[in-house]
Amino acid sequence: MEGKPLTEPLSSFRANVETVLLGKRESVDLAIASFIAGGHVLLEDVPGTGKTTLARALSSGISGTFRRIQFTSDLLPQDIIGMHILGADRKSFVFSPGPLFANVVLADEINRSSPRAQSALLEAMSERQVTVDNRTYPLPEPFLVIATQNPYEQHGTYPLPESQLDRFNLRLRLSYPDRDSERQLIRENNLLTMRDGIPASLRPEQVRALRAEVDRVTVHDAVVDYIQRIAAATRVHPAVRLGASPRGAIGLKSTSQALALLCGRDHVTPGDVRRAAVPVLCHRVFPKGDAAGSEAAQAILEEVLSVVPSPL
Template identity: 50%
Template sequence: MDRSRTGSFRSNQQGRETIIASTTTTSTPQHVTDAIARLRGNIESVFLGKPDVVDGVLVALLARGHVLIEDVPGVGKTLVTRALAKSLDCAFRRVQFTPDLLPSDIIGSTVFDSKSSQFVFNEGPLFAHIVLADEINRTSPRTQSALLEAMNEGHVSIDGKTHRLPQPFLVLATQNPFEFEGTYPLPESQLDRFLVRLSIGYPSREEEEKLLLSHRRGEPVDELSPVMGMDELRDVQAAVSEVTVDESVTHYLLDIVHATREHSSLRIGVSTRGALALYRSCQAAALLRGRAYAVPDDVKELAVRVLAHRVMTRSPMSLHDAEASSEVIQSIVDHARPPE
């Protein structure tokens, strides 16, 4: 799979963009644009050479979604998460998923307090604004499923009581797609909770040289300071829903979604939840680019990242193969006719 085709949010269809813009508000509030620029710049100051990955993470953050990062160890999966958390004035927790991890280890548990003679709920590490679920496929399905309610509903239920999670709430999960011994593949219901799936890849030689030089005196991410508070982030997230998606862009999006349900190589196509995820992602991507309207290129550039992990191929050998499903989605996008 050519990852460079799936990560850029650049628009090269100026004619279509002009037509869509003629019937919409063409700019976002300046304070929103400035806030996003500060956040992106802070992250990119330490996470070098991968602006498309940063954009993918920010799309999920703005759209109130979650991120699954699949790649080999040592390419920056944890770094981009830490850089995001350090750039926000937020509560951040990292959970190392292991085979013996229990649901109560991440959600929390109710214990009896002898001093007050009452049962008290002790919050687990899931009670944070940003949670890094490291190597999520190394824990049991029981513990993986404990994340479902939290990721989808923003709360957890323990002993018949509902506990709200801090808002905004973002889970960034990592896994190594090339190592399967001792792992538990994420079921479709879990994968569907992630708004986007990202791959980082190796940096270029030039960027890797810059990275080496930046680490001469320690870890640069440790020096980052917050550039956005939670109230400001909530305002930016609220602005996403104001982004206009023209009817022609919506039809183009649905053409791609429905094509997955009829494609001969796919056993399971994209669900309605997946269509909504792509719609919200396009709104967030537009805002990220300073636009108050989505364009067809937003759909085209996001389709693989948002949809590929929501389909299932027919071949038993590639049932959960990220590359195989990505190639099918890319083929559908290449053959879909964008608005004129």
């Protein structure tokens, strides 16, 4: 069983990320879980709460490539995925890959760019390949997009439509650190400190092996049933306009599996599902009327979770 040698680098990876992001253990666990389950992450919060730090820590934890794309309103698809340029021999076009060709891509302030650029990124996210001028180029494996957006700035932004939000497996909110962690942060840092330089502990092929490992985590029929009931309950909730998609349910299962693996278990418990449910489903549930916003969706999900009986 190759699971044995993998647990050690995984736990050191997790410990390293946690030293960078103080007091955010749960968010770190969820982000890593999504990462090893192969799901992209959307970080949503005010600036300066560590979104970029988390993304950089995740990427530098694996010995892969990391790129950062700053989304602006004039960003074009070519700027992301790359383009064909005339080769040095002046006879043929060669493909010049854009910043998307990396193991970890940080799409900063994704809602600032036009839908055109957004859709280019999102296609790559779900297909794991890009098509430029009838040529298809596979993206490296592992491939993870960590997008950030600032929900409080509405002016001049293009909010992601429902279908595109669905491509993200996880939406995390990195709220302010707790008091002790923040004190420690203030004490130990100045404006020039970079806290994301952690040693790489996972190689890309190990990440691939981990993904296979996640797939092997047992999901009991009762837990599958529980996931299905949660997803179904979001669709019939009276305050919901659009409920969780089947893709959301699949994402919930995979994230739960990854969480279980992270805890060193070979089976998913209802507790794993409940841990993952809000981050995985929150951005996929759209409340009715003006109540749009993550608070309302989160309240709905918490209600669903307290009402849907968990298997015992």
